[in-house]
Amino acid sequence: MSDSAFAIVFFAIVGGALRVSTPFMFVALGECLTEKSGRVNLGLEGTLVLGAMTAYAVSYHSGYPWLGVFAAGLSGAVLGAMHGYICKLPKVNDIAVGIAMMLFGTGIAFFFGKAYIQPSAPRLESFSLGAWTGNQQIATALQINPLLLVGIAVAILMAWAFANTKWGLIVRMAGDSAPAATAMGVSVDLVRFLSTTFGGFLAGVGGAFLSLFYPGSWNQGLSSGQGLMAVALVIFARWSPVRCIIAALLFGAAGAIGPALQSVGITQGYYFFNAAPYILTLLIMIASAGSKRAMRDVPGELSITK
Amino acid sequence: MIGSLNLNRRRFLQGTAAAAVAGTAGIRLAQAADVTIGIVYVGPRDDYGWNQAHAVAAKALKGVSGVKVVEEENVPETDACAKTMESMINLDGAKIVLGTSFGYYSPFMVDMAKKYSAVQLRHAAPLWTPKDPKNLGSYFGYLNQAHYVDGVAAGLSTKSNKLGFVAAKPIASVLSNINSFMLGAKSSNPSATVQVIFTGDWSMPVREAEATNALVDAGCDVITCHVDGPKVVIETAEKRGAKTCGHNASQAPLAPKGFITGAEYKWITIYKSYADDLAGGKALPNMVSGGYEADMVANSPFGAGCTPEGKKAAEAAIAGLKAKKPIYTAGLKDNKGKVVMDKTYDNLDPYLDQMNYLLEGVVGSIT
CATH class of the missing domain: 3.40.50.2300 (Response regulator)
Known part of the structure; x- marks a missing residue:
């Protein structure tokens, strides 16, 4: 590989991490919060799709993309609240409800989204961290959307809150031991309801990024499973908000490898390189899951571990 | 004789549907040579892509007098497409159903063709072979x-x-x-x-x-x-x-x-010819394909x-x-240096349908 080809691939990977990672980040953070409270919400794929559609539609009608982002969050919160309420009922399995919510979310998104495939809505603006270099390639690779920064800020805030605030402690307690929380006089159902609702809000915002920034249009194949992948990233990040950010960035970067290598003429084996994110995730999972430390981070109340 | 009164729901529906078709068919005959064409899409009609190309033709077809178009979009390549086609045939009285997605063909459209031998079915990919039912067929354009x-x-x-x-x-x-x-x-x-x-x-x-x-x-x-x-x-x-x-x-x-x-595809050329043939009582061709020379593609x-x-x-x-000036001329090599065009091929030559290489001048690899 020549120097210029190496530079192209390098900047494509950095750019890919910054462009592609944001939806993964928001969904993973939402799921992280939900799972910390002791529930699994597999429905976030549907939330992501509904968020993308809502954001696009609201941005189109109002002309304000940020209003679209907020509306996407609200639509996600509604789906999250539905999941949270249904799971409160006796003998309801949260995984099964999650799958139902996933189909429900994509279904209503497709139903209401039909009218928005053709029109063009105002998109979110971005700014470049690399504009000062005067190099077009670097400037493009370092295009940053404010939502990425919001995501990172939310992650740091969440990590701090889990460790240092009473609210964080209550969420963790509900997730680790429901009897202990009940004994403390905390309503476990309410905590989980609120956590799932806010988790849904975050996932909806992630959807807004898809339709309003990158790839930046609404169509039915938009998510292609990213919401599900992000749920898996939470396990990969071992329920740490900050590690969710790293996992999302890594996943975005790995996803850019396939197209970037083909663009510089390394064209053999593109199916393999396109699978890079998944292979990487698996490898790191295998490498990290072996340690005893890994199990220590699992919330004790999760139905998958109980 | 209780058993014979035990009406099976499906039979009942089929019977009423058939009666409905018979009824509407009678009315149609009175209006003279009215042709109903059913079109089934796999995705949304306005996707700026494959489905839209068909939908544009369907819209143009609606403007042709004596032609009625019924459409359904977002029909998956499963049993659902068979059900859609069946309802177009039984309830809308479609004389021809066009399936526009690759996966509709086998087994769904083949089965439909066997079941409804009076109805014509056409599919948008070159899959029809003489072994398949005669009321089934394929159409495609050399994009x-x-x-x-x-x-x-x-x-x-x-x-x-x-x-x-x-x-x-x-x-x-x-x-x-x-x-x-x-x-x-x-x-x-x-x-x-x-x-x-x-x-x-x-x-x-x-x-x-x-x-x-x-x-x-x-x-x-x-x-x-x-x-x-x-x-x-x-x-x-x-x-x-x-x-x-x-x-x-x-x-x-x-x-x-x-x-x-x-x-762009220009499906309207093909759809219009189907409508004309049906209205004129002519037999429909089983295989229709072409490019610019037949006005089936456009820019x-x-x-x-x-x-x-x-x-x-x-x-x-x-x-x-x-x-009909040929695109693929004698002596062209693939991008590994092997000569793949031993002679100049006609633009519609079946040899070109087997293409499994990228020519010299293309940077890329198919594996």
Whole structure:
């Protein structure tokens, strides 16, 4: 590989991490919060799709993309609240409800989204961290959307809150031991309801990024499973908000490898390189899951571990 | 005799449906030669791509007097498509049903053809063989000819001489579009090359956007594609300041600055001929296919990205294709150096349908 080809691939990977990672980040953070409270919400794929559609539609009608982002969050919160309420009922399995919510979310998104495939809505603006270099390639690779920064800020805030605030402690307690929380006089159902609702809000915002920034249009194949992948990233990040950010960035970067290598003429084996994110995730999972430390981070109340 | 009174629900529905059809058919006869055409789509009709190309033709068909069009979109390639077709036949009285997605054919359309021998079924991919039912058939267009014209215009509209192609999967029809695009570009600009990126799937919007960005980063200043919905590719390229050529339907509104032209199907030619044959009581052909020479493909109106020389050369190329000027000439090599065209092939030659290589001038690999 020549120097210029190496530079192209390098900047494509950095750019890919910054462009592609944001939806993964928001969904993973939402799921992280939900799972910390002791529930699994597999429905976030549907939330992501509904968020993308809502954001696009609201941005189109109002002309304000940020209003679209907020509306996407609200639509996600509604789906999250539905999941949270249904799971409160006796003998309801949260995984099964999650799958139902996933189909429900994509279904209503497709139903209401039909009218928005053709029109063009105002998109979110971005700014470049690399504009000062005067190099077009670097400037493009370092295009940053404010939502990425919001995501990172939310992650740091969440990590701090889990460790240092009473609210964080209550969420963790509900997730680790429901009897202990009940004994403390905390309503476990309410905590989980609120956590799932806010988790849904975050996932909806992630959807807004898809339709309003990158790839930046609404169509039915938009998510292609990213919401599900992000749920898996939470396990990969071992329920740490900050590690969710790293996992999302890594996943975005790995996803850019396939197209970037083909663009510089390394064209053999593109199916393999396109699978890079998944292979990487698996490898790191295998490498990290072996340690005893890994199990220590699992919330004790999760139905998958109980 | 209780058993015979035990009405099976399905039978009952079939019976009432048949009665309804008989009723409406009577009315139709009174109106003289009214033809109902059913069209089934796999995705939304306005996807700026494959489905839209069919829907544009369906819309034009509605304007033809004596023709009624019934449509259903978002029909998956499962039992659902059989049910849709059945209801078009039984409830809407469709005389011909057009299935526009690859996976509808076998077993669903084959079964439908056997079950409803009085109804014509046609499928938009070259799958029909003489062994299949006679009331079933295939139609398709040689879109590679329009991609060739794209290439001619792109070759004279590029500054970097590097053209980018975002492709879904390395199957023959995709490879033929890539190769034709490159040959068109080379014919107008011998130093042009085409760089291809395969995404591996028909609809992967994020990866399509990544591929477009990667091509622009690698210096390509014209981008085209063969994916299900070209919207993301065209919009991303436009945002990056690259010029674009379209695919399947017109994407001109998506790229007001950089659109050159695009390869479009002209399904209305085929649909209109079906309607005419049915109205005239003629037997429908089982296999209909063609390119520019049969008016079955077209190019989108030239956009702001096309240079005047590019437009002139593209129009000349269209005239050539209409006169059946061959695209694949003797001696062409694949990009590994092996001669793959032992002679000059006619544009519709079946040999070209077996294409499994990228020609010299295309940077990329099919594995």
